[in-house]
Structure formats: C-alpha cells, structure tokens
Amino acid sequence: MMVSNNSTDCSVDDNFKYTLYGCMFSMVFVLGLIANCVALYIFGCTLKVRNETTTYMINLAISDLLFVFTLPFRIFYFVARNWPFGDILCKISVTLFYTNMYGSILFLTCISVDRFLAIVYPFQSKTIRTKKNAKIVCLGVWLTVIAGSVPASFFRSTNAVYKSNNTETCFENFSSDTWKTYLSKIVIFIEIVGFFIPLILNVFCSTVVLKTLKRPITLSRSKVNKKKVLKMIVVHLMIFCFCFIPYNVNLVLYSLMRTQSFSNCSVKAAVRTMYPITLCIAVTNCCFDPIIYYFTSETIQNSIKKRNRPSRKDSRYSDTFVTENFIQHNLQTLKSKIFDNESTI
16 A cells, blocks of 8 residues: 655555465465475376476476475464574575576476477477486576576575564565665566566467467377367466466566666555565466476376276376377377377377
8 A cells, every 4th residue: 555645755555465475375385285296206106108398397396396395484484574594594495486486487488399399390309309308408497597596695685674573574675775786687687587588488389389280281180189289288378377477577567666767656556566466376386387297298197087097008108298199190000009098298
C-alpha cells in the first residue's frame, strides 16, 4: 500500500509477503521433496536404459532438490522475520535459489533443443545427441548458473534491523548503492544468460518442431506419436512461461526501481506488490518439473501405472526417444511391429 504521494519519498507496505512466502514455500517443500525424490528413484532404479534426455532430467531433479533442502531455513525466516543462521548460510540459501531457478530454465532449454534436433534433424544429429555430450552440456550449465549466482556472496547478505529487539534480515533491505554497484550487474547477467536467451531458444525450437510436424511427409506418420510430441511441447511451454516469465520480467522492473531509475510511486507500488507473488510462482517450478518428466517419458508413465505389473518388453527396451521412432516410422516398420509397446522418451 502506498503511503506517500511524493515521487521521491514513497513507501509500500509489502509485509504480506512474509505470510505468502511462509505458506507457499511450505507447500513447495513438501510437494517438491516428494515429487523429485520419486523422480530420482525412478531414474535410478526403474529406467534400464538412459539417454541424453534422461541425463538432463536427472540434473534438473538434483537442482530442484538442492533448493528444496534450503527451504526449511527460509520458512523459519519468513515466520520469525529473523535470520539467526548467520551470513554464510544466508548466502548459500540465496545462491541455491538462483542456481535452481536458472538451472531449471537452462535444463528445460536443453530438453527443448534436444527434441528439436531429434525431430528436425534426426539423422544429422545422431553424432551430437549422445550421453557423453549431454553430460558435458550439463557440466556447462552448472558452471554457468554457479558463476551467475555466487557473486551474491561477495558482499554481506544479512543486515541488522533495530526495532524493539535486534533482528537480522537475509538478502533484504539493501541500499541503492549496493543495487547500483553489485546487484544490478548480477541481475543483468542472469537475465540475459539465464532467461532471455533460453526463452528465445525454447520458442524457436518449439515453433520449428510444430512446423515440422505439419509437413505432409510427417502427417503420414503415426498419429499417436504425433499427439505425444505435441503434448510434450504444450506442457513444456506452459510450465516454462507460467513459472519464469512473470518473475523475470518483474525482476528487471524491481532492479530498475531499487536503482532509482524511475520514481513514480504507483509504478513502485505495483512492482513491489507483484514481486513476492511472481517469486512464489517461480519457486513452484520444483513441483511442476516432475510433470515434464511424466509427459516426456512413457517409461515413467508405465512405472506409475503398471508398478505391480512389469512388462518384459518394457523393462528390456525402455527409454528410446519417442521422436526418433516418430520420424523413422516407415523406415523401421518391422522393428515397430515387434516392439510396439516400447517405452520411449
């Protein structure tokens, strides 16, 4: 709530964020912990064959769990409005938050690009789409997100607040100078590398894949497999756009506000009110990522649906990329008849 009409001296009552954060982060902790532990169990114990896509998914699940494990500290902070755990743990918590968010964005982008190569260039990309190259890409993603997140630990992340009693804040109430000197530069890097470039890649890859699926030669393929690919694309884009676009757009505006690039009180009120809401939406990606695993992997679907009725064919011939069967359907007619129930990713 705006309490001053002076463009150079206005404030917003955003204390509702602590209740919102506490409730939302508690829900994300429970759901995210269960969903990602189940996903890792399936990846580690159920899938007999792993390819480059499952490599990206495993790293995505690990990224989600690392963030989930820090949530109890954040939840305590939001409820008590005090951070008694020290500056180092505050830095670790914040670093893992941004590592998870932008790691998730980049791993989802890897899955999108991998699907693009498999459908649009199924034969030319065979030498590129390997498990070894996928591991190298994952290593590059981890190094990139850590390089963008760790700089937040270069300065003190906790600040003392003196009211009726001494309390500590964690990654809050930074001065305009801190924003101008450090935080704005971090925001610029993570927004360009961690959001805008991946967003362009995701939209481009999905658009080209959709156009490829509409070609006459493609329309003659299996309609069932085509529906699976379309479902993968729709679910992928919906989760990507819902979780990440609102927060990252608002983060740019929030950074401009904190560096005093604009001083309109109405705009400040809107940005500061939307910031905690969009951040809560962003952290739900920990819960939504397993949905991508489910829709992308028929093997995971079979593991859930047929847990007590294992199929010999499914356990022996699992985890082949669905789009490869889709593109090469007419060239592998005999194989398709023999392994009609083959589990795919």
